[in-house]
Amino acid sequence: MAIKIGITGGIGSGKSVVSRLLEIMGIPVYISDMEAKRITHTDEVIRRGLCDLVGSDVFQDGELNRPLLASYMFGHPDHVKEVNSIIHPQVKEDFRQWVIRRGSEPLVGMESAILIEAGFRSEVDFLIMVYAPLEVRVERAIKRDCSSRELVMKRIESQMSDETKRNHADYVIVNDDETPLIPQVLELISLLSKNNHYLCPAKNN
Ligand SMILES: CC(C)(COP(=O)(O)OP(=O)(O)OC[C@H]1O[C@@H](n2cnc3c(N)ncnc32)[C@H](O)[C@@H]1O)[C@@H](O)C(=O)NCCC(=O)NCCS
């Protein structure tokens, strides 16, 4: 069974960048946001649950009305819990199947901003927190999503604090635009794969 690495961190911390580096180095990563989108689109139980909760407008022409769901959720902690309880159990099950299909891989990853809140901590063997100072995260998310400070702050407020995340994590990767990122990722891989050997010895002695 593959060693499972969880990659978490708040919005704009750089989880996707770290996951991309891991993938480039041959480690498959389950991107929970992306998979949650796919499952929400295809799973009849989730579609019905969201329509009952938010109203039938939450799907338009069969597509998830993302701005509507985002405005229903963020800023309303009870709504976040309700929506999460519809989507996350299906994501957890999907991840388990995904891992089984990658049984021959030595290492796999799961990336999620809300890995701990979603109850996925016990699904992974090691948890990496990607850290960046709040202001850096806010600026990155505004720029990336062409969003406003207010909307980004609402998402941050619906996520666990960095201090609490850090207490659950085994290692922290600092992605503050100053500390070099790639050496940290390389060190992480070498630490977790110390029993895996990729290089062939030149001589059989
Ligand atoms: C609410 C939705 C429609 C907003 O879509 P939108 O395209 O605007 O944002 P996107 O999906 O790219 O998310 C951007 C960031 O928002 C934050 N975020 C997303 N969902 C959540 C959540 N349930 N709780 C807290 N933060 C969240 C994350 O930092 C995420 O990376 C979408 O995020 C969604 O369907 N969320 C529920 C699924 C989910 O919980 N995904 C997270 C991992 S399983």
Ligand SMILES: Nc1ncnc2c1ncn2[C@@H]1O[C@H](COP(=O)(O)OP(=O)(O)OP(=O)(O)O)[C@@H](O)[C@H]1O
């Ligand atoms: N070290 C870095 N140098 C330059 N740009 C970076 C760096 N890390 C992240 N970024 C940029 O910051 C933005 C946010 O990063 P990223 O998308 O990886 O965050 P995230 O943690 O996955 O956020 P979310 O929770 O929203 O998915 C992206 O546009 C990314 O290209």
